[in-house]
Amino acid sequence: MNTVTLPNSSTKICSIAAGEAHTLILTGDGRVYSWGRGILGRLGGGSEHDHHLPVQLRFGSEERSVKIVGIAAGAYHSLAVAVPCLLNKFLDLHPPISSSTSTISEAGDESSLKITVVKAGGMMSMCIDNLGALWMWGNCPGENKEGGVSLVTNFTPTPVWDFHGHIVVQVACGKEHVVALVTAGESFKGVDDLVCYTWGNNNHGQLGLGDKENRPQPEVVKTFDLESPWVIYEVTCGAFHTALLTRNKSPSETFGSTCWTFGLGDNGQLGHGTTLSKLLPEPVKELPQNVHLVSVDCGLFHTCVVSFDGYVWSWGMEKGLGLCPDDSNGGIHSGDALSPYLISCNPYEPKFPKPIQVACGAAHTVIVAQEGYKLWSWGRGRSGVLGNGKTIDSYTPTIVLWPPLMKDFEQEELHNSGEHDKTESEEVSETNDKLSSALNKVKLLQTKLSIVERYASVLHGSIFGEPFDEQNIPLSLQNSDAFDISKEWKNILETLDCTKLSKLEMLYQNMLVAVKDKLMKKKIKEIINEYISSSNVKNE
Incomplete structure (x- = not known):
């Protein structure tokens, strides 16, 4: 009798989210794992310790475990949605109800309110409920007393009343701006019926409205209004830039996706081949044509997209790694990538097998592939951010230890x-x-x-x-435990070119000077101490 091995939902990753220096993953059986920097309690493990490997979070008790269905990561905080998820705080605030759900309101069945989606930006949190209403809390963009825009601190979830009578389907937030996909009418008829709204800080054009004026209330991005020939199916925000994925509305058009970016471009995070900022959405033209892009995400100053075929492109700060210039040691990974830069899975295979989703932190990137059963990460490694047990940066994809060994056992x-x-x-x-x-x-x-x-x-x-x-590493050390340092040093000197030999000579001379100075100082100190000691003896 042949046995069939069914996929293990406890090790299959359904969703991933990255914060400033931490990562969350959600598995098919409703478990959440986290790793990276732990300060401020962002990992949810009850302490501020760093985790260098994925660690499971505990929700509820052992007898009554809670199933999680959604996760999100801000710069320094994390969110999770559980089932069932009835939040009295939301009910107390009387949510905006669209006319399509008026029968629920009339029946007084407020207990039907559930949270279906959570998102997080720099210092703000957002969610969408099952009635299509959008809520915000934390440091959110809003209108100040002078009529301008500033970050307003909301300690409790606050509804965005501007979308009353419509349904919010998707939302993303950066450091000080928000992007939302909202139905044109009162009901959701499909992605062809969605309109793109933006609001908040616009000092770099990250709202895509053609200027740098801030917006306290949501405003339609005309490039993607109802008359637009494109359908948006994913939006994401960096600190001061925005990226989204579209396809053509017309079925007769060539199959493929387009990635659009706008906002701050100082480090090439827009992928347009320059460091210019853009006030209106522009397509990333150097991406291959007729490819289907399945996921996009933004870090602070870099952007990454993944195709259905498994190709990954990144652009922005330090070859699309997001690392600060000082962290690249001036090697081949130094310099910003102003255009899409192909990230290979390994030196022998450019494609990632069956990718699902990519997530970008401030300076690290994580991709879920192999239909959700494998993870790769690269970029900043300090505090265990890469989840591979190490705390060093990696300029190429490294495998995250998944699933945890303990769990399998x-x-x-x-x-x-x-x-x-x-x-x-x-x-x-x-x-x-x-x-x-x-x-x-x-x-x-x-x-x-x-x-x-x-x-x-x-x-x-x-x-x-x-x-x-x-x-x-010297060959003698690679092939055996013996190591003849004088012989290996001689081999190194023979293989070095003139430039490197000159550097070594300078280093050696500097070391000699430093040693001589140190010896001289020590001798002087010894003479003084000896004199002081003898002087004290005479005085006695």
Whole structure:
């Protein structure tokens, strides 16, 4: 009899969200995992400790676990939607009800209000309820006393009344601006019927309205109004720029997607080949034609898109990595990518297998592929942001440790012990404790390894003027445990060119001067101490 292995919903990733320096993932069985920087409690684990690997969050109690259906990450905070999700705070504020749901209001069945979507920006949070109303809280763009726009702090969820009578389908927020896709009428008839609205700070043109005037209330982006030939199916915001994906409304048009960007372009985050900011939406023309783009996301100063075929392009600060210039060590990854830059899965395969979604943090990028069963990350690695157990930056995709080893072991052991007695179950629990202890030791070794790697890189860079790479490891050390340092040093000197030899000579001379100065200072100090000691003896 042939057995069929069904997909494991507990390890399949349905959604991913990235904050300033942390990442969240949501699995098919409603579990949430987090990793990265823990300060301010953004990881949700009850402490401010960093996590270098994915760690499961606990919602509710062991007896009554809570299933999560949505996640979002702001710069320093995280959100999760649970089922069921009845929030009295929302009911107290009397939500805006569209005319299409008036029968619910008349029946007085307010308990039907549920949150269906959550989103987070820099310091603000947003959600959409099952009636299509949009709510905001945190530091949100709003009208100040002088009639201008400024960030207004809302301590409780506040409805956006401008969309009363319409349904908000999708929303995204940057540091100080918001983009929303809203139905033209009272009901949702499909994506062809959506209109794009923006509001908030517009000092870089991130609202796409053709000027730099701030907007306290939502305003239609004319490029994507009802008369537009394009349909928007995804929107996202960086700190001061916006990106979205469209397709043609006409079925007769060529199959394919278009990525549009507008706003701040100082670091090439718009992908238009320049560092100019754009006040109106413009397509990223250097992306291949007739490809279907499945996901787009923005970091602070970089943008990344993924195609259905598995190709990933990034652009913006430091070759689309989002890293600060000082972090790239002036190597091949230095310099902003002003146009789409292809990110290869590995040196032998440019495509990622069956990609689903990409998420960008301030300076790191994570992609979910293999139909949700595999993760890659790259960019800033400090605080364990990449989820690979290390704390160093990675200029190329590195595999995130997923699924967690402990989880796989627990499932297998619990499955095997299901038909046995309690004593064997206790043995499984004891084995799990031992494995947990072993994993903690592995994490400690990984941390030590990261420190050693960092030290070797700094030392190598200071001597030879370039980042350390695996190819710099001497062959004798790679092939055996023996290492003849004098012989290897001789080989290194013979292979160096004149420029590098000159740098070494200068370094050596500087070291000699420093050593001589230090010796002289120590000798003078010893003479003074000796004189003081002898003087004290005479005085006595």
